[in-house]
Amino acid sequence: MDWLTRMNRAMDYIEMNLTGEIELAEVAHRACCSSHQFQRMFSFITNVTLAEYIRRRRLTLAALELQNSDVKVIDIALKYGYESPVSFARAFQVLHGVTPAMARQVGTPLKAYPRLSFLITIKGAEAMNYRIEIKGDFQVFGIERVFNSNGDGETPAQFWQQSHANGEVERLAVHAGDLPSFVSQDFYKVHAICSYRKTEVDTFPYMLCALKSESSKTDGYCTVTIPAQTWAIFPSEPFTWDKFDDTIETLYRRFYSEWLPTAGYEQVEGMEFEFYGGRAGLSYVELWFAVRKI
Missing domain, CATH: 3.20.80.10 (Regulatory factor, effector binding domain)
Structure with a gap:
């Protein structure tokens, strides 16, 4: 199994468990490395920590659900791992710049962080000494x-x-x-x-x-x-x-x-x-x- 396949398997696991508990040991297992190693690789490649990526993905999905359903804010907060509407509202506003209630209004600008996928890209011809x-x-x-x-x-x-x-x-x-x-x-x-x-x-x-x-x-x-x-x-x-x-x-x-x-x-x-x-x-x-x- 090559590097890209292993990394994308880890991302699949994260995506499937955004509304549940994400075991970092299982994330790393799917990438065939240690938890510490995976988190280091992830942050150096993406310029964001794994914890922050997960937070952004959950709040992206929460915003979509607020816009497209009548589910109560407290239920959405619990669904995406927040223990109270207050902590959810605080995190939501930090990311989106608006409260969960405002997100339900038509025309409210929000941020979306899509699922990451790993692939090989051509970055140029700069030599790397090793x-x-x-x-x-x-x-x-x-x-x-x-x-x-x-x-x-x-x-x-x-x-x-x-x-x-x-x-x-x-x-x-x-x-x-x-x-x-x-x-x-x-x-x-x-x-x-x-x-x-x-x-x-x-x-x-x-x-x-x-x-x-x-x-x-x-x-x-x-x-x-x-x-x-x-x-x-x-x-x-x-x-x-x-x-x-x-x-x-x-x-x-x-x-x-x-x-x-x-x-x-x-x-x-x-x-x-x-x-x-x-x-x-x-x-x-x-x-x-x-x-x-x-």
Whole structure:
């Protein structure tokens, strides 16, 4: 089953359950990936979170029902997952700019968000640099947190900010020791790894990490063995640090929307590295995705 088929099967499931409970684990199962991996792919490809897409679709259908039936507002609210007419009215007005009662008036302008379908499109001839490498097992160590896949609570970006502020990143860099020989010696000492072990449904592990070598000091840190993998590696062009967010977001988006659907590979449990480095006064980043042939 190819990538497009799997993604569209997931969208079919969402569409069939807009008036009921949508199990994110089932969405991900139909796409043959983890819940966290699916939500990341979805948001990078569509520029909207999965939760927001579902909310928009439900409120689109609710607006159509308000215009074309005499069903009570409270019944429509309950049908599309809202516990009260007040919460439904608030969400409805945020999306449509009018109240549910006003939506029933002829001529009231409303918004419609159609069902998404995934397909391959021609986007141009811009080259995408990558390489495929097979690495044996190695170890990383560092500071770990587990985050919610839906974005509720603390985020990895906040984790980085806190760890810089309290000195944990700098201490980890000191304890990192020498870089192992299998990676670029232009890399910095502290990086990030995601989805390297199983956690509860709709959560994912994330670690600010260093690569373990003979000179590393790992006492007090979480240590993880990364098994032998095939890695699809995507390097950025050199950039100034103020361009970091745009650069890494572009790499992720192009991986998910351009490379992965057509390359004949799939991700392994969503495992990925962000390696950071620099040379000649500029920074660069490499994204490493654990993959296997389909």
